[in-house]
Amino acid sequence: MKEAVNGDKPILAVRDLEKTFGSVVAARDITVSxxxxxxxxxxxxxxxxxxxxxxxxxxxxxxSKGTILFEDKDITGMPSREITQLGISRSFQVAQIFPTxxxxxxxxxxxxxxxxxxxxxxxxxxxxxSPDAIAEADATIDLFQIDRYRNTTASQLxxxxxxxxxxxxxxxxxxxxxxLDEPTSGISIEEKFDLMNVVMSALKTRKITVLFVEHxxxxxxxxxxxxxxxxxxxxxxDGTAHETLDNPRVQELISxxxxxxxxxx
Amino acid sequence: MLTAFAILTDGLVYAAYxxxxxxxxxLIFGVMKILNVTHGSFYAFxxxxxxxxxxxxxxxxxxxxxxxxxxxxxAMLVGLIMGIILERGLLRLVYGKDEVVIVLVTYATFLILExxxxxxxxxxxxxxYQPMVAAGSIEIGDLVLSNYDILLVxxxxxxxxxxxxxxxxxxxxxxxxxxxxxRETAAAFGINVTLVYTATFVIGAMLxxxxxxxxxxxxxxxxxxxxEVIVLAFAVVAIGGMGSIEGALIGALIVGIxxxxxxxxxxxxxxxxxxxxxxxxxxxxxxxxxxRAQPRKI
Amino acid sequence: MITREKLAGGLAFLxxxxxxxxxxxxVVSLATIAFANALVxxxxxxxxxxxxxxxxxxxxxxxxxxTVALIVRWSGFTDAFALVxxxxxxxxxxxxxxxxxxxxxxxxxxxxxxxxxxxxxYGVLVKTETLGSTDGFSVSTPSFLGYRPHGEALGLSxxxxxxxxxxxxxxLVGAYFRSxxxxxATPIRDNEIRVEFLGVSVTRxxxxxxxxxxxxxxxxxALAALTIGHVDPAMSYWTTSGGFVFVxxxxxxxxxxxxxxxxxxxxxxxxxxxxxxPGLWQMVLGSVLLLTILFLPDGLGSLVARLRxxxxxxx
Numbered sequence: 049m050k051e052a053v054n055g056d057k058p059i060l061a062v063r064d065l066e067k068t069f070g071s072v073v074a075a076r077d078i079t080v081s082x083x084x085x086x087x088x089x090x091x092x093x094x095x096x097x098x099x100x101x102x103x104x105x106x107x108x109x110x111x112s113k114g115t116i117l118f119e120d121k122d123i124t125g126m127p128s129r130e131i132t133q134l135g136i137s138r139s140f141q142v143a144q145i146f147p148t149x150x151x152x153x154x155x156x157x158x159x160x161x162x163x164x165x166x167x168x169x170x171x172x173x174x175x176x177x178s179p180d181a182i183a184e185a186d187a188t189i190d191l192f193q194i195d196r197y198r199n200t201t202a203s204q205l206x207x208x209x210x211x212x213x214x215x216x217x218x219x220x221x222x223x224x225x226x227x228l229d230e231p232t233s234g235i236s237i238e239e240k241f242d243l244m245n246v247v248m249s250a251l252k253t254r255k256i257t258v259l260f261v262e263h264x265x266x267x268x269x270x271x272x273x274x275x276x277x278x279x280x281x282x283x284x285x286d287g288t289a290h291e292t293l294d295n296p297r298v299q300e301l302i303s304x305x306x307x308x309x310x311x312x313x
Numbered sequence: 314m315l316t317a318f319a320i321l322t323d324g325l326v327y328a329a330y331x332x333x334x335x336x337x338x339x340l341i342f343g344v345m346k347i348l349n350v351t352h353g354s355f356y357a358f359x360x361x362x363x364x365x366x367x368x369x370x371x372x373x374x375x376x377x378x379x380x381x382x383x384x385x386x387x388a389m390l391v392g393l394i395m396g397i398i399l400e401r402g403l404l405r406l407v408y409g410k411d412e413v414v415i416v417l418v419t420y421a422t423f424l425i426l427e428x429x430x431x432x433x434x435x436x437x438x439x440x441x442y443q444p445m446v447a448a449g450s451i452e453i454g455d456l457v458l459s460n461y462d463i464l465l466v467x468x469x470x471x472x473x474x475x476x477x478x479x480x481x482x483x484x485x486x487x488x489x490x491x492x493x494x495x496r497e498t499a500a501a502f503g504i505n506v507t508l509v510y511t512a513t514f515v516i517g518a519m520l521x522x523x524x525x526x527x528x529x530x531x532x533x534x535x536x537x538x539x540x541e542v543i544v545l546a547f548a549v550v551a552i553g554g555m556g557s558i559e560g561a562l563i564g565a566l567i568v569g570i571x572x573x574x575x576x577x578x579x580x581x582x583x584x585x586x587x588x589x590x591x592x593x594x595x596x597x598x599x600x601x602x603x604x605r606a607q608p609r610k611i
Numbered sequence: 612m613i614t615r616e617k618l619a620g621g622l623a624f625l626x627x628x629x630x631x632x633x634x635x636x637x638v639v640s641l642a643t644i645a646f647a648n649a650l651v652x653x654x655x656x657x658x659x660x661x662x663x664x665x666x667x668x669x670x671x672x673x674x675x676x677x678t679v680a681l682i683v684r685w686s687g688f689t690d691a692f693a694l695v696x697x698x699x700x701x702x703x704x705x706x707x708x709x710x711x712x713x714x715x716x717x718x719x720x721x722x723x724x725x726x727x728x729x730x731x732x733y734g735v736l737v738k739t740e741t742l743g744s745t746d747g748f749s750v751s752t753p754s755f756l757g758y759r760p761h762g763e764a765l766g767l768s769x770x771x772x773x774x775x776x777x778x779x780x781x782x783l784v785g786a787y788f789r790s791x792x793x794x795x796a797t798p799i800r801d802n803e804i805r806v807e808f809l810g811v812s813v814t815r816x817x818x819x820x821x822x823x824x825x826x827x828x829x830x831x832x833a834l835a836a837l838t839i840g841h842v843d844p845a846m847s848y849w850t851t852s853g854g855f856v857f858v859x860x861x862x863x864x865x866x867x868x869x870x871x872x873x874x875x876x877x878x879x880x881x882x883x884x885x886x887x888x889p890g891l892w893q894m895v896l897g898s899v900l901l902l903t904i905l906f907l908p909d910g911l912g913s914l915v916a917r918l919r920x921x922x923x924x925x926x
Binding site: 106127128129130132133137138140144145146147148149157158160161162164170171172173174175176177217218221 | 786787789790791792793794795797798800801802804805807808809810811812816819
């Protein structure tokens, strides 16, 4: 296992993670640590355990074995909402937005939730349209360059804007770690790079550590500081984008890696 | 000992009644994802129709043995007509809306039909005890069993067997289970989903009316019988798991035996016990005994 | 816009308060019942915004009413303020308890479990002979912080008292709608997964809504018990719940005011319809409900919003 590039304390440290569904092993022996502000790409075939990995970190699945430390705090098996409150956010393969609300309302609700007062009555005593939340929502809408859709109902949005809104809603609460599950899935090849440029520069601005699952190796090579390759539920290669993508096992086992620059399945 | 035996027989009879009213409700829910509050109306119309039939029959000079058949035939005919009118005339318009909106539609229909009953049959009660008397009773030791109750259990068993056979061993039944599991795939395989919906709803309506008809001789047919049934049938179906025929059977048995036990041992809690059992089951299994909660995929 | 709405609400409240002494006694009593029931409807509106319908809201209505009636009967205590508060608290406690079960469910299960719970109470009350079974029992006249009105003064006092509680409830519920928890109603209906990943427990939010609706239901029942001067198990029967749901769907979830207007219209129409077409009341209800769902799915309140939009569109 390659250690983190710089010597800082890791923001995320995963040890011996395993997830089984009955007799099926979805993930096993995953040990990874990620330093702050690193951008990590996660590659692998469908069913290789990438989404299971993301789901365990964000609390959607409870690991069968192993530990997950976030900023030295053990978050293994915590419910997702508590993990969110600690500073880990995620976006989804299929954008999870509120289709009947406008882009602004989607964003302002996400902002208000993140900034609500604590305590038993925090939800009830914090107004949703506080000047703070409105400013935060508008700032994030601008950051993701979707301001011309501000008043559009979310169900009417083009696919790329939906994705940006989805990621924006994850970012509006100022998380320190963000997990992107296939940010470019469902996006046409021509739009992918533009979308990722917008997303990655926004995340850089906010100094967010990123883990993103991606099938397109060009995108991975272009945006990831470091790449984890998953096969059969575990990490088979971990290094800089170049190291991982040039790894012969990775090239053998993960389709699309062999011919960078070519067409992808 | 006698009490235990009485609890068992009473419980079985009550379970038979519950199963007959619940099977139509769970069938419609299983296939169409509609909780059909109008099921209570089908039951009530079945009971009133049966009472009318018994009245006609008692005045005519026909052989007594066929009275029961005449009664349930007429009631199921009522169910058939109501089912077709409702599905084609109203429900068709709201498919695809929220489940709860469709419940409201069936609830509104139920309200309207409650007054239609008053318009047709008036506000007075009807008795239709003749078939029950004609059936007589048998004695086993100290216990007297009504033959009509035995018939009721037999009908429930036949219905359960028929439903099991129809769903597992006929082409149409297997088609139906396909629609239950995935409507879009079913349509893609060339299954006429519209027809399946109409057929399911009509069969459900006829089963509801049958429930009313077979119970008519045992009860006073009066206003408000529909709502009791819908709440009871829901409890049975919720215990077993909505949409599951096996669930309805087990749910009916559980509720039937528990209620009979309460009637014999602690009559004060009779009404409470049904919902108490339901609450207990749902705390342990939120979607009933035979339905698993679906994990959310993201 | 918000200030205009508040102004309109305040004026309507003042008008409703000032007009009462000029109105005939039966109108005042009808309006008192309507405004007591409006609290129950307001609770249902809180749920309906999240896409939840309770077919058993009469449970809390009945608990509020019986709490008041039993306290008066056993202790002779008659202060309306304390009684109504206790009615709301009693119903709120029950709501908090059953909320643990209900908050796990949505849509049909939520609706039908609520119904089943209210029918349990109905069954228990009908079988309890010491509380008068189906006949119920009467509640003696209340006092207001030592003031003991009679006759017409009593009717007016109850009316103003109800109106004052309504105003407080309307302001509080309005504030709730503008809070984070309140604004999550549509998001929860749209996409619970996202709400959870924003860091909010959907179950807890729904539990809160069940309790809010329960307290409002209890307050409404408590006021109704004092106004009618009698309680009986029918207060928990499904038809009572059905009436509340009816007004909710008709009024729509758009605004707080709709609950009050809707409830008033409902009571007025009922008092006439029962006179003109006795025996067809449920048919009228069912038909109007069907037409509303088919042609005006957001309720009558949405008509106002639509008119205003058209007005704004004009140069």
